[in-house]
Amino acid sequence: MKLAENIQRLRKAAGWTQEQLAQKCAVSRQAVSKWEAGQSVPSLDKLRQLANSFGISVDELVQDDPEPEETPQTESPSLVELDQARQTRTRRHGWTAAAIVCLIVAVGILALQIVTYTIVRARGWEYIADWISPLLNLMMVLALTLSGSVLIRTPGWRKRGLGIALVLMAGFGWQLQQAIQQRPTTISFSADGRHQVVIKQDKTTGKTMLCRSRYGLYRREKDTFPYTVEGPMKLQWLAEDVCAITYQTLDRSVHQMIATFGDRGDPISYHNMASAIQGEWSLMETNAAGWKIVVDRTGIHLENGTLQEDYAYDDAVPFGTLALALCRDGLPQWTLALSEEGTLNEQDLFVNGSLILCPVALKPTAPLNFVRTSALPDAGLFQTPDLPEEDETPLVEAMRQTILADPTLSQPLPNGAMKLDTASTDPLWLSLLALRQRDEGYRVNGVDIRVELASVQVLAGTDADQLVEVKTNEWAVSPGNQGAGPSGEAFTMTYKLRLMRAENAVLAALMPSLEEGISGLEPVELDPEFPTEAELAHYFVSGMYDTTYMYINRRSPAQAIQILLDEAFAQKEAVLSDDGQQALLESTGDQSLWLLYDGIAEDRLHYRFWLVRCEGPDWLHCEGQWQSEGEYTISIREAEDEAQS
Numbered sequence: 001m002k003l004a005e006n007i008q009r010l011r012k013a014a015g016w017t018q019e020q021l022a023q024k025c026a027v028s029r030q031a032v033s034k035w036e037a038g039q040s041v042p043s044l045d046k047l048r049q050l051a052n053s054f055g056i057s058v059d060e061l062v063q064d065d066p067e068p069e070e071t072p073q074t075e076s077p078s079l080v081e082l083d084q085a086r087q088t089r090t091r092r093h094g095w096t097a098a099a100i101v102c103l104i105v106a107v108g109i110l111a112l113q114i115v116t117y118t119i120v121r122a123r124g125w126e127y128i129a130d131w132i133s134p135l136l137n138l139m140m141v142l143a144l145t146l147s148g149s150v151l152i153r154t155p156g157w158r159k160r161g162l163g164i165a166l167v168l169m170a171g172f173g174w175q176l177q178q179a180i181q182q183r184p185t186t187i188s189f190s191a192d193g194r195h196q197v198v199i200k201q202d203k204t205t206g207k208t209m210l211c212r213s214r215y216g217l218y219r220r221e222k223d224t225f226p227y228t229v230e231g232p233m234k235l236q237w238l239a240e241d242v243c244a245i246t247y248q249t250l251d252r253s254v255h256q257m258i259a260t261f262g263d264r265g266d267p268i269s270y271h272n273m274a275s276a277i278q279g280e281w282s283l284m285e286t287n288a289a290g291w292k293i294v295v296d297r298t299g300i301h302l303e304n305g306t307l308q309e310d311y312a313y314d315d316a317v318p319f320g321t322l323a324l325a326l327c328r329d330g331l332p333q334w335t336l337a338l339s340e341e342g343t344l345n346e347q348d349l350f351v352n353g354s355l356i357l358c359p360v361a362l363k364p365t366a367p368l369n370f371v372r373t374s375a376l377p378d379a380g381l382f383q384t385p386d387l388p389e390e391d392e393t394p395l396v397e398a399m400r401q402t403i404l405a406d407p408t409l410s411q412p413l414p415n416g417a418m419k420l421d422t423a424s425t426d427p428l429w430l431s432l433l434a435l436r437q438r439d440e441g442y443r444v445n446g447v448d449i450r451v452e453l454a455s456v457q458v459l460a461g462t463d464a465d466q467l468v469e470v471k472t473n474e475w476a477v478s479p480g481n482q483g484a485g486p487s488g489e490a491f492t493m494t495y496k497l498r499l500m501r502a503e504n505a506v507l508a509a510l511m512p513s514l515e516e517g518i519s520g521l522e523p524v525e526l527d528p529e530f531p532t533e534a535e536l537a538h539y540f541v542s543g544m545y546d547t548t549y550m551y552i553n554r555r556s557p558a559q560a561i562q563i564l565l566d567e568a569f570a571q572k573e574a575v576l577s578d579d580g581q582q583a584l585l586e587s588t589g590d591q592s593l594w595l596l597y598d599g600i601a602e603d604r605l606h607y608r609f610w611l612v613r614c615e616g617p618d619w620l621h622c623e624g625q626w627q628s629e630g631e632y633t634i635s636i637r638e639a640e641d642e643a644q645s
Contacts, residue, residue: 003062004038010054010061011036025049099150106143109136116218123534124602125218128198128211129185134175141168188235188243195261197235197243209603210245210259212490222490224604227255238356238367242322242337246362256332256360260320260489264353265344273321273338274300274313276350280374284354293336293355293370300326302334302357309333318478320489325360332360339369349376396519399500399507407503420506422623425463428456428529429624430499431470432539434508439541448477450599453537454492457528459514460521463501467517470495471528477600478543488600535610535628540599542581557581557597560607560634568632569595584618585611592617598631606633 011021018032025032025046034040042050051058113136116127127133145165152158186199198211198219206228211219227249234246241261248254264276274295281293292303300316302309309326317325317332326334335358342353351372358367398414405411409419420433432453439449454471461467472495477488496511511517531537542557555563558580565574565583574583574595586593591613598610609632615625 003041004036006061006063007032007050008036010056014054021050021053024053095150099147102143102147103151106140106147109140109143112136113140120218125214125220128187128213128217128219129179130183130200131176131179131185132217134172134179138169138172138176141165141172186233186235188237190237190240190243192240195241195243197245197259199233199235199245201229207603208247210257220490221602223257223488225255225257234362234364236358236365236367238335238337238358239322240340242356244323244335244337244358244360246360248362253331254360254362256325256335258319258323258325258335258337260322263321264338264342264350265321265348273318273324273336274316276321276344276348277336277338277355278349278377279372281355281370282373284369284371291357291368291370293357300324300336302326334359345376347376351376394516394519395509395511396498396516399498399509400520403500403502403507409502409505409507413507414509417507417509419502420508421504421621422506423504424623425501426624427458427466427468427499428453428531428537430506430508431456431468431495431497432537433620434497434499434510435470435472435495436539436541437508438510439539447543448475448488448599449541449543450475450477451539451541452534453531455528455530458524458526459496460518460523465500465521466498467511467521468497468499469528470497475599477604488604533628536624536626540597542597542599554636555607555634557607560636561595561597561609564595564609564632564634587617591615593629594619595632600636601633605637606635608633 011018016024018036019029022029022032025042026049027046031040035042047058047061051061054061113133116133120126142165145162148161148165149158152161182203184201184203186197186201188197190196196213196216198213200209200211200219200221201207208225208229209221210223210225212222213219225247227247229247230250230252231248236244236246238244243259245257245259246254247256277293278295281295283291290303290305294301294303299310299312301311311326311328315327316336317327319325322338324336325332326336335356337356337358338350339354339356342350345351355370355372356367357370359365395414395416399417402409402411402414402417413419418434418437420430420437422430422433424430435451435453439451442449452473454473456471457469459467459469472493473490474493475488475490496514496517498509498511498517500507558576561576561580561583565572569583569585572585574585576583581597583595584592585595593611593613596610596612596619598608600606601608610628611630611632612619613627613629614622616622619626
């Protein structure tokens with residue numbers, strides 16, 4: 001029966017039906033069916049036709065066990081080859097994962113660069129060191145090159161990408177070298193790591209700047225060294241928040257800049273360090289007996305046996321509220337600093353801490369610690385006379401009673417309250433007017449104040465009577481004396497203002513606490529309001545000085561604005577104010593154009609002036625309808641006469 005099976009197998013292998021095979025052999029389909037069923041056997045002629053149709057011989061057709069077709073045999077891989085293939089796949093997967101990681105790193109660096117140059121730099125901050133940006137660019141190109149060499153399979157694109165990468169790496173490498181050599185940055189951390197001093201140098205211009213840092217990655221220029229630095233600097237932390245920077249100038253004289261952070265008392269108020277340390281101080285160490293510091297109304301006196309050095313207060317240059325440089329002929333001799341464990345008492349006297357004295361020199365110096373040995377004085381050196389006792393009526397209630405009795409606020413106001421001549425209901429504008437009026441009352445302290453409103457949030461009440469929280473960025477700048485350049489402090493503040501509507505005016509007051517400020521009001525849940533234009537949400541209040549800034553070869557702001565008017569606004573018929581700090585350039589009835597003195601610039605080398613157009617006679621009465629039309633600078637020193645806009 002093998003013949004029947006062979007016919008059926010070969011027909012199916014050829015893909016024919018019984019009808020198709022019957023046609024090829026010139027027989028009926030029933031005959032083919034009987035052949036495959038074994039019911040009949042084909043004749044010899046039909047066997048030849050079947051063999052020819054299948055492409056085989058008659059013997060192969062009728063044989064009992066046809067030899068199966070030989071199939072090529074493949075050799076099984078060895079265990080070594082299998083292990084090598086596994087290792088190859090593992091390496092390929094590892095390179096792919098590394099390429100993806102490099103791509104993620106490159107995207108992260110690119111995002112950081114975009115944020116830095118579009119947002120951070122616009123707010124006056126930059127990388128803490130000039131070499132960080134080219135280094136990040138170099139790392140980004142290297143990461144993209146490694147990623148592309150794995151992920152890009154086309155050889156042509158690989159070569160092009162490698163060529164572009166080499167060119168970019170060469171350019172960024174050159175920028176990195178220039179930043180390290182020509183614009184070095186010195187960074188020093190306090191012992192507890194909470195504060196850091198950042199010093200930026202530019203060897204091409206000779207400028208050296210003391211900077212503030214933020215997030216450990218960014219810096220902002222704070223103070224400019226008044227003299228060109230020659231050679232290395234010595235940084236010495238006298239306290240956790242006081243760092244003395246000693247350097248040598250081109251004429252080989254030794255000068256000092258002191259970086260201070262924080263305060264020993266209430267950060268809202270400004271205290272005089274010389275007044276805080278009045279009294280007698282003796283050395284803590286027993287192996288250096290004989291030293292004594294006496295601070296009285298005549299000055300600061302250092303005594304060591306028969307040796308005594310006397311320094312007038314004009315020779316004591318303050319750095320913030322934590323340090324003094326005692327100068328002789330304009331050159332610092334000693335540094336005085338307040339230790340971090342001390343505080344100011346209610347009389348603004350430094351207690352429970354030591355007074356640190358350190359000689360000024362480039363060589364290593366050891367500070368000396370002194371403790372107070374005399375009783376606390378009854379009155380400070382610069383203490384103001386006692387004020388009459390205040391009325392015990394709460395301020396908020398006194399404000400309400402004032403508005404009820406005098407809606408126009410034409411009579412004397414309660415102590416601590418301010419009248420704002422405005423019909424505006426904008427909390428941001430009202431906050432700006434109130435804080436500026438508050439700072440105007442402190443102009444006698446001889447310190448310039450520049451305030452930017454960061455946000456204003458209504459906490460309670462309505463437009464008629466509301467409590468707002470104001471957050472500010474502030475700069476207090478001292479113009480300097482005794483040969484020292486301008487110095488200052490940057491800080492943030494939070495105020496709570498009570499604003500009550502009167503007739504065409506607002507009664508405002510600073511609240512000491514949330515509990516007192518919210519008295520009689522219903523809390524509301526409103527988001528903080530942020531200024532849309534930061535430049536229009538700031539004000540400047542200059543200090544008052546007995547002399548023209550006590551600085552050699554230095555212009556006053558009044559002289560600087562006159563130079564600016566002559567150089568940039570000669571075609572305008574300017575009307576100067578009595579203090580020479582603002583000039584009316586245009587007045588068209590509904591609008592006015594003003595040039596305003598805006599304080600000492602961040603580089604501490606120029607005066608800054610602001611050109612502003614107002615809806616109304618001046619910016620104080622424009623109801624917040626004003627716009628900036630430019631900023632100008634004039635050099636402080638008389639040797640430089642250019643005006644920059």
